[in-house]
Amino acid sequence: MRHLLAVEGLSRSEIEAILDRAESFAEVGRRDIKKVPTLRGRTVVSLFYEASTRTSSSFELAAKRLSADLVSIKAGGSSVDKGESLKDTVATLSAYDPAAIVIRHPYAGAAQLVAEWSEAAVVNAGDGKHEHPSQALLDLYTLRRRLGSLEGKRIWIVGDVLHSRVARSNLVAFQAMGAEVTVCGPPTLIPRGIETLGCEVAHSLDRLDEADVVYALRLQKERMAESFLPSLREYATRFQIDTRRLAPRQLLMHPGPVNRGVELSGEAVDSPQSLISEQVASGLVVRMAILYELLAARERPAPVEGEGAQSPTPLGQPA
């Protein structure tokens, strides 16, 4: 695997390799010194064009736990604010010879472009409404720990599917691991044609009891302004996941941050079947695993034969 740009296109065995690797890093997290030297001397750039708390912090901590040097750039206060193009920013950062660039961007395909423009391994930490593959992988990891296999499990993704990169990545990821997926929400928030991705579409929670896992999406409050919803109250009445709608055997997930009282009731968030804090914990080890699979599995290219193939010229001696 050269880059992690999307879940779409990943094979089941590639996904499982990352999840297995994450298991091994879980052990590191229980040590007193939670650091391994794997990426010593290599540079990871974290380039975030959108606000993020959990994704950026867990990628950055993952890089540090692998002993990489970290350059962290946020859109605010950088040359990005001064109108520099993404291409020019990538060219500038390439001067640091980064081993990996982790990028979050408000537009689809940004990570793919960075991969074309840079020598580094690129990790898509969210591109527009397109994909958020590390989220999907950490969700798979969380579910695998709880359920073992996802084969034949039914998963409902509920809420604003239209605007959700998490929904898109998870829809693909869950199906890749053998689960059956239903997306559910008001028709205004379900993209036309989504059923061609192999999922079922529902516009009410009436059949929610068939789900083994309920994955609720964040509902952005500004959606009312664009006529997607008449009111948050009407949305909550029909689509909020609460403890009345959720059976005790069902697991509840959410990518965060939660709008309590909108897509989830407060009790549901805090209920024993909620995996929300486990998802956050999984984020760190899965992102360590992603960086490891991209970088440690792919060592620096060997020097070309004939130029420096022997040991380097000692300092101070003529070449």
Next chain:
Amino acid sequence: MSLATALDMRSGEGADIVLRGATVLDPVAGIEGHHDVVVRDGRIAELAAPGAGEVAGGEEIDADGLHAFPAFFDPHVHLRTPGQEHKEDIETGTRAAAAGGFCGVLAMANTDPPVSTPADVEALREAAREQASVPVGFLATVTRGMEGRELTEMAALRDAGALGFSDDGLPLRDARVLRRALQYQQLCGGTIALHEEDPELSGAGVMHEGPVSAALGLTGIPSVSESTTIARDAALAAYEGARIHVQHLSAAESVEAVRAAKAAGVRISAEASPHHLCLTDEAVRSLDPRRFKMNPPLRSEADRQALIDGLRDGTIECVATDHAPHAAEEKEVPFEQAAMGVTGLETAFAALHTYLILPGVLDLALVVERLAGGAEPFGLERPSLAPGSEANVALCDLAATWTVGEEGYESRSSNSWCAGEELTGRVLMTLAGGQVAYRLRSFSLGVAR
């Protein structure tokens, strides 16, 4: 009136040339066969038996195995002048047209500033008389500054030489404004060309709404954004008895709307672009905006088939490239941020030949006819190979293969939707407005033998 007279181009010598033994095809004039195409002083003098054509002091071209068609006419190009000459200008844009076998183009008015005054039109016509390799006509905007509110001085613009009117790039969202323009057309003439789109339905859309947009998480532009507006405007044209031309059809529902309007007697014509005829929204999965982002967007396979059917049955009378050059930096950005539009003049024939003629979807004769079909909707004479006509000839090698962009472009911009594709069929030489407008470099070397 010939294209060179009706439109503006650089003055030059009328061509004296014999295309010896060419396979001549002009379906409208009923010409099909092997002839020496004899061009004297810029006119088709005769179609002589192979070997019999003579031009004293003229050039002889061995056209054995090559096809001579009436050159093509594109009623929809963006020459970006004035104001955006970093993308294209009259010289580079008409060179691109000539390289694609076109003997005439109509330039859209959505420049910076838009072409809204008689002085704007006069300045462009003067520039064309110095720079244009092929005859160019200029449209003026329907509304002042393309703001969609007040009409331009349409009569004065016509007097200044505006070929017609269009706010292309933007729809006329206010039906009252369009109605007034259609009424005013009775006074001044000039076909009104319409970019049909409901901006509220399109919203922030960047591609066709459907399974691919759902998979990519890109905001979709629904087909009904186009078709509902066409239905509205056809009804207005019927009510006012006006003449309208619908630009760049993309959706099956739109073809149906035009077909229904024609059946009801509305004076409506329509165009489709090579990219909509050859590609679908599946191409957008690459997320490459340089080649695949334009408005209207690439739509579904069913839409593409409907366009092909419409072209075949005459609902769509012409191919128009909507040649829309953009600078590299406007396209080297994520898909949603990139400028809309692709170039198409240099590849129109080769693409249609490769994608539709060779696989047997459309006949060569039909495509040749539709590629020259853009003149008549604007009151211009259709290019013809009939003796006596102004020489407007595209000489093509249907067997030649070439990789688009490998040798660069005549256009200033490189956002060709065919970039990097190997196409079969190539324009070797173009006569436009009676002059030699283009020769493929390697071909002209061949001639010297």
